[in-house]
Amino acid sequence: MRDLLPHIRQWYADGDRFAVATVIDTFHSAPRQPGAAMAVSGDGVAVGSVSGGCVEADVYEVAHEVIQTGLPSVRRYGVSDDDVFAVGLTCGGMIEVLVEPVDLASYAEFDAVSDAVDSGRPVAVATVVTAGDRLGRRLVVSPDRVAGSLGDWRLDAAVVEDAAGMLDQGATAIRYYGAQGECGRTDVAVFVQAFTPPPRMFVFGAIDFAMAVARVGKFLGYHVTVCDARGVFATRLRFPEADEVVVSWPHRFLEEALEQGLVDRRTVLCVLTHDPKFDVPLLEVALRTEAGYIGAMGSRRTHDDRLSRLRAVGVTEAELARLSSPIGLDLGARTPEETAISIAAEIIASRSDASGQPLSSTLGRIHAETVDRATARQESRSLPSARSSQGTSVQPAALR
Incomplete structure (x- = not known):
């Protein structure tokens, strides 16, 4: 529902009844996860998606029924063996969808929920x-x-x-x-x-590759913070997509973020400075956090040197095993944008424990x-x- 808020908040404020369809359960190769949503206004405007196009037409009709009756409905959609053009998920999965009416009378808490989601x-x-x-x-x-x-x-x-x-x-x-x-x-x-x-992505090193990583991070739904000790590079002008641009020594900033409870298992740490005076103290802190992904940029020679320096300051082999370095998947990336896609692909694969191999x-x-x-x-x-x-x-x- 988060992505629908800009549209449905206005519908709610206008006082008109609309319908929200939400995926509540999935089985097998379902295209969307629980929470995916689609909304239909009283005058027929549709936003969002529950299946990537497989069953939207039927959900749209159910939504109109719900708007008319004011009564919620739960529908199950699965693969159609007899007719691939019938309502069903031709991908072979199954989803259950809750379609519910929303208006001032039926959902008095809607504004409070919307405000909470908007404000984080x-x-x-x-x-x-x-x-x-x-x-x-x-x-x-x-x-x-x-x-x-x-x-x-x-x-x-x-x-x-x-x-x-x-x-x-x-x-x-x-x-x-x-x-x-x-x-x-x-x-x-x-x-x-x-x-x-939203989960947090910390990008350390205000370089051209960081600009592309910040853009991709925002696209993936992260709250993106760019940090660099060099104020001439860490500027809002260079990183307009970032939520925050911080001028600070990276390891000190990360220590402060830990004290504030801003690092959890969903957090992504991208270390792009490939300079030992920044990287080593930063990674010494990072590898002892519960961050879900920690990646560091650099050549294989830089990586080997970095590992030696980290071992010298007491970082254990188990802690070093958490480090993705050189950062990213092997996609043949060369430009900052291609490299950002490579890093994003590794983050997604790491998050879902997937192989990263071609399907x-x-x-x-x-x-x-x-x-x-x-x-x-x-x-x-x-x-x-x-x-x-x-x-x-x-x-x-x-x-x-």
Whole structure:
């Protein structure tokens, strides 16, 4: 929904009812992940996508029905074996889509959710997606408040607890409960969509390659910060796409970012200076963070020299193993733009634990289920340790 906000916020402000279709679950080679969304206005304007074009026409028609009736609907789309032109995913996957009406009366919390997403404040939206009189009921969970209800305070309490944990992980998935929030039951399915601040990309070294990496980072949805100790190069004029341009010694800046809690498992660190007086102290700090990707630019000779210097200051072999250097995949890149694509490709492959090989040379599913997603699907039916199997959670103050 994040990408749709510029459009649907105006629709909401105008007071007209519109429909939002959201992917809530996927199976096999589905083209889009849970959270992908499409919106349709009352006068027929469509924005966004739920499948990359496979089922949009049918979802568009369902959206019009939802706008007319004011009632939400859940649809499942899968491969059509009999007629490849029938409504279905010819890629062989399957998706479930929630189509819900949105207007001032049905979604009073919409502005608060939109403001949180726009400002980078964490918020989770939990929606019942099981057929019945609770379908479409919604609970909005922020670190400091809860709004709405799913129809039972015990179910609300269970979902609030799970949503808080999913916000910490940036996870979006369906969770299952008993009618009164009991664990180990599947009577009620709740789609929890966590909106967390964008992941951060720190680009160290204000060189021409960094300009291209900053542009690609923004395109991929990162909050991009460029840092260099040389103020003549680290300027807003040279890096207009970056969210922040900082003049500071890189290792000191990274230490400050760590103290502020700005580095987590989603963080990307691109070290492009290839100068030992900057690289070594910076990488000594970086390799001891939990950043998901740490890459350093330089020739193989520079890389070998860098490793020797890092070992000399006490960096362990296990820590060195986290370093992607020379940075990027072997694409034959030469220009800054080509090199930025090479780096972005390695970041994506690292994030998804993919091989980085040509799809024509691999077997199996193209859109393989990630470890995080598989874990979420398994845990959605497991017993959370903080709740009893009878759903007798202590009611949060926000729900009393």
